[in-house]
Amino acid sequence: MNFDLTEERQMLQDSLRRFLSDRYTTSVRNDILESETGFSADIWGQLAELGVIGALFSEEDGGFGGAGFDISTVFEELGRAGVVEPLLDTALLGGGLIAALGNDDQKALVEEVIGGAVQLAFAHGEPNSRYELSRVETTAQAEGDQIVLNGRKAVVVNAEAADHLVISARESGAADATDGISLFLVPRDAEGLSLRGYALLAGGRAAEVELDNLRLPASARLGGAGAAWSAMAGVFARAEVALAAETLGAMETATELTRQYLLTRSQFGRPIGTFQALQHRVADLLIEIEQARSAVINAAGHLEGDARMRDLNVAAARNLIGRAGRLVAEDSIQLHGGIAMTQEYELAHIAKRIVMAEHRFGDADTQLERFLDLSAA
Structure with missing residues (x-):
């Protein structure tokens, strides 16, 4: 089976990665974090112009994507850059529920969401x-x-x-x-x-x-x-895949920052990255990331399928991502030392995102319980 991105998704990934690498620096994010709204209206508008919000909705709802791999592609890049703008809450949760259940008048809001004019x-x-x-x-x-x-x-x-x-x-x-x-x-x-x-x-x-x-x-x-649960369950599953993909992107950034630090920080006259014990720890992180990537791909591929299998694979992915994410965040901080905890350094924010993402919609233990319940059903 070919897991490569389609040409359209590859173009979306490339354009989003270029945009965020140019615009979403640590200092820019720190300014956003201190703002009253908690996000940048300018960056939100530019994400809408790039079509990032539209990629999270189907053509029927006015977008051009909406499938599991569209969601994972977008959110992996958002996680890689540590983006704090509320795409998950406005587009996937609020917008997704309106698209699924709303009447024609209510669904008119979805078009405004895709255009960047409305927050939910x-x-x-x-x-x-x-x-x-x-x-x-x-x-x-x-x-x-x-x-x-x-x-x-x-x-x-x-x-x-x-x-x-x-x-x-x-x-x-x-x-x-x-x-x-x-x-x-x-x-x-x-x-x-x-x-x-x-x-x-x-x-x-x-x-x-x-x-x-x-x-x-x-x-x-x-x-x-009284009939909202089915639509809610579908939207929650999409949001959990998005959160897993976002965490995967953040794990990649944390590991790359750690690798770069080990190659530049010197001790005893040579880079500490040449020490075999530290090389082994980085290799372990890379293995965890590859396992996490497989779990995200599996969950994204099941979003449009049977509800039980969808939820089973989403729970499995969130459990694995939760455990692997904690390891990556903790080891990255340990391998950096004190600098990893300073607000001016990129890893401080990325590590927080990884750790806190686990606690939304259910931590690793909760996801394991869900997996076992669904397996026995």
């Missing part, structure tokens, strides 16, 4: 949910011709900058049931919605979201009442 956030995780993606305690109750939302959402990435939030709420069923979950498209400035924002350790911003008698028309619902 997916308000789903809650204080008690941890990694249980089906646990939704926020309620949606019908009152006349309106729907009233009450509850709290935790660590909603990009909420402050979002023009609209896609909010999950339960209309029926137990707190952890997959049936009964609905999604609602809500303007950020809606009455009854309040945000408490903060910076994230690995870049970007998130917010705690309070829903206090937030009243919406029934037309704000995405899809049918």
